[in-house]
Amino acid sequence: xxxxxxxxxxxxxxxxxxxxxxxxxxxxxxxxxxxxxxxxxxxxxxxxxxxxxxxxxxxxxxxxxxxxxxxxxxxxxxxxxxxxxxxxxxxxxxxxxxxxxxxxxxxxxxxxxxxxxxxxxxxxxxxxxxxxxxxxxxxxxxxxxxxxxxxxxxxxxxxxxxxxxxxxxxxxxxxxxxxxxxxxxx
Numbered sequence: 496x497x498x499x500x501x502x503x504x505x506x507x508x509x510x511x512x513x514x515x516x517x518x519x520x521x522x523x524x525x526x527x528x529x530x531x532x533x534x535x536x537x538x539x540x541x542x543x544x545x546x547x548x549x550x551x552x553x554x555x556x557x558x559x560x561x562x563x564x565x566x567x568x569x570x571x572x573x574x575x576x577x578x579x580x581x582x583x584x585x586x587x588x589x590x591x592x593x594x595x596x597x598x599x600x601x602x603x604x605x606x607x608x609x610x611x612x613x614x615x616x617x618x619x620x621x622x623x624x625x626x627x628x629x630x631x632x633x634x635x636x637x638x639x640x641x642x643x644x645x646x647x648x649x650x651x652x653x654x655x656x657x658x659x660x661x662x663x664x665x666x667x668x669x670x671x672x673x674x675x676x677x678x679x680x681x
Contacts, residue, residue, distance in 0.1 A: 505558075508612060510620040513568035518555035521570065522547050524605050531606045548576060557612075559675060563626065569620050571604065571613040579604035581617040583624065586634055586661035588656070597625050599635035605615040618651055626680050632681060636660070653678045 506671050532543050558568060563585065571579035573580065582600040585593040599621055604613045625633055633651065658675035 498671075500626060507571045507574060509638070510569050510616050513558050513570045515555050515558045517570055517577050517599040518558060521554045521558075521568075521580050522551040522601060524577060524579060525550060528603050528606055530583050555590065565630070567624055569617060569624065571617050573608065573613070578608050579613045579617055579622045581623055588658070591632075596632040596634060597630045600635060602635065614647060614679065615651070622678075622680060631680055632677065634675055634677045636673045636675050645674070645676075648676045649679070658676065660663065 526545050526547060533542060557566075561567070565583070565585045569581050569582045569583075570577045571581075579602075581602045583597050584600050586596040586598040587593065588596070588598070593597060596666065599618075602614065602617055602621070604617070622633065635648065635658070636650060639659070653676035654675040655674050660673050660675075661670040663670055
C-alpha cells in the first residue's frame with residue numbers, strides 16, 4: 496500500500512454499521528442524551544446511577560449478536576468519533592405487519608452536536624439500509640411535545656399515522672405521551 500493511501504483525507508462526518516468495539520462510545524452518547532432528554536421525566540437518581548460500563552456491555556452484546564438479521568445499528572461519526580446512532584428492528588406493533596415494517600427504535604445524536612446534519616445522515620442511511628433489505632415501510636415513535644423532532648421527521652417525509660401511546664416512566668413521574676410517525680419507502 497502506498498503512503499498516500501494512508502494519508503487520504505477522512506470524511507469529517509459519515510455513517511457506518513456499528514461494531515462491537517463501538518459499544519463504549521455508543522453508551523457514552525446514550526447516557527449524555529438520556530441525562531439531558533429525560534431530566535425531569537425520570538428520577539434524577541436513576542439517571543445519575545447509570546453505569547457506563549454496564550451499558551457498554553449491553554451494547555456490545557447486542558452488537559455482537561443481534562436478535563435477527565433485520566436488527567441493525569448504524570453510527571454517525573465525526574472524524575473517527577462516534578457522535579450518534581440509529582437502531583432498526585422489525586416492528587412489534589400489533590397493528591402492523593412485522594414482515595413489511597421496520598421500526599427506528601432509537602435515533603440519537605450527542606446533545607452538543609445536534610443540528611449539524613448527523614441526524615439527517617443517520618436517518619438517510621437507515622432508510623437506505625431498509626430499502627436495500629426490501630422493507631417497504633418504517634415507523635418511529637416521537638414524544639408528543641418534542642416539536643423539533645416532529646419537524647425533523649416531517650421534513651424527511653414521515654407523517655403521523657394516528658397511533659399514540661403513553662410510556663410509564665416510573666412512580667412519581669409523568670407518563671410520556673408519544674405519537675407514531677410512518678413513511679412508505681416504496
